[in-house]
Amino acid sequence: MKTFGKKSTGARLERIKASPLWDGDRFRNQYPIAPGLRNPDTSMPSILDFICGGERRVPVAPLPSMNPLESWRHKPDSGLRATWLGHSTVLIEIDGLRVLTDPVWGQRASPSRIAGPKRFQPVPVALKAMPPVDLIVISHDHYDHLDYFTIKALAKSDVPFVTSLGVGAHLEAFGIAPERITELDWWETYTLPNTGLTVTAAPSQHFSGRGIKDRNTTLWSSLVIKSEKHSVFFSGDTGLTGQYEEIKNRLGPFDLIMLEVGAFHPAWGDIHLGPENAMKAHALLGGGAFLPVHWGTFNLAMHAWDAPAEALFLHAEKSNIPLIMPQLGQAVEPIQTELVKPWWRAVDTAELPKSETEKGDQNAESPLPKSMPWPLD
Template sequence: MQSFGKPARGERLERLHDLPLWDGERLHNIHPVLPGLRDASASKPTLRDFVCGGPDRTPSAPLPADDPRSAWLKPPASGLRATWLGHSTVLLEIDGWRVLTDPVWGQRASPFALLGPKRFQPVPVSLRELPPIDAVVISHDHYDHLDYPTIRALAKSDVPFVTSLGVGAHLEAWGIAPSRITELSWWQTHRVPGTGLAITAAPSQHFSGRGLKDRNLTLWSSLVMQGERHSVFFSGDTGLTDEYETIRERLGPFDLVMLEVGAFHPSWGDIHLGPANALKAHEMLGGGVLMPVHWGTFALSTHAWDEPVETLLTLADPQRAHLLLPQLGQATEPAERRPATPWWRSDERTARKRAVQPDPAEAADADRLAGAVPWPLD
């Protein structure tokens, strides 16, 4: 069960205790929940609901994907390029430097090898096929953002990690040397040695934990990556909060805004954006090209797998939000402002939409292990 990680201790724990979010026992969101975000009458889906599935929760065929390796051989003409590799994993090229966000190559967003949300779309490239990375950023410790097998593989490299306070305990337990780990509290900035990169942690409205006993014992953050000429905002996981206005004032403007749009549900509308609130957050952040993340890889709620991006495409006003919707593995420069196209649609998928067919053993395990992990998973 090494994938559960390790708790913060010593100086790391003392730093957590000093945060304004610490209530004496654990961290909590201190910003008031905006009205209407959470439906108190809506029942949360159970772990069995997730395992047994619902209509259209996975695509019926693999999604189209590009091989970005040839594109990575040439620097971006504009100085800024993003390659979406699935879920919240993006390779950013910023003014000559490369940042990898929330890298997840594992097969399940779960501590269990045979239970939990399973990847329905492979990563377009393997970890060993990535170009040299100057920094890995990790927003928080949930399984679909902090992935044990991926970290174990990255431990063999010398890439530095920048993450939220407390998450370093997991990284150290999985083989990352302490000298390679920088943990940030909100509004702290780290300048990556030997580069022109500055990485700042900023507020988000979420939670943390990888097991029943460690709920909210590590920090969750959004992150801003700045080069000499370009700036990128990455939401991590979050609900809508007017702290985005403060982020804009202190760290904006942004050339690219990456916001989570998937895994939303009325019962937890305060801790995830969903497409409608992502557009509101984008406006609060001052605009910039909007690239949706946190979709297209895992079924982490009860909505259809493509509902987040379909709704976003319907609601977005092109005069107020330019959408960047690259297909998997497509290396794209925000400055090009390519038209948004629904590349994920196909006649075959429309004809073959289906419900997830549960494995009976998985369904039984879901009932047995429902109390073993924090809920919701993400």
């Protein structure tokens, strides 16, 4: 399937093997798993748990959202503005430039159009209606961060891409010209030509792969986006790692910190933050306006769809964390943060009877391709 992407070969593979993060046959996390990140009393969920477990995993109605096009016509007063478009897709406007993170407009976080986690929340603006962007950054190659159909559409533009080592092979397979792709190892920096904008790849605690035979053959990264006046941290996907303190010391401070908070599980604490560990990560990074991402779009774990938002809202209020929780499509400037309103509570979460189609999907013999990695993101 074309959606799986392509393996690295030639000079790209040699560069991968030269990375200090490469361990003979694959990339490996460098920081020891902190005690307590994996609950010893909780077993790893099965595929059956993923398909049938948990309650209220999908809202019964679309989440409230805004069309950001009018806001985007006017430059941000502060020079820095972020618009959450769903999951980990954010349009960052930073001192006259636009940077798009992990763009996913596809309907499923899967190599298949008919199976795998389906989007339950539409993107608030069509891809073809997006304003021109100056740079696209992609943290790693999982399907909810690297979408074949979105990249194929973006291949028609000339925007450059910055991503982690090895992911460029997928981008090329999806139609992106090689000269538009820059791949970074941790602590390497890319400078957008003729601007003062830089992107630095930094550590994260995760994994990679788009099938069962390519596990950890591409790198995963967090990304720091800097202009001459502002700095933004984007976590990609990660578990809690003490390397965040090193990131703060080497690349901080940050005006905006975007951390993943959804798709968490007691057995996945080393690869996904979840709300509680996201707040710890925020502290390690030195604080700053906190925009949670990686929630409210795909059903990727057994928790309720709004659990990340609710937990963050309650804990951040007690901890006095400068939390930003805009509706989808709402353009916000970190310097102008207001008191968070729990807008997600207005969504009707009462269970509705399953349609015959949904029942059929659940009873399908093979709802996910056999070559899907696990966990899915």
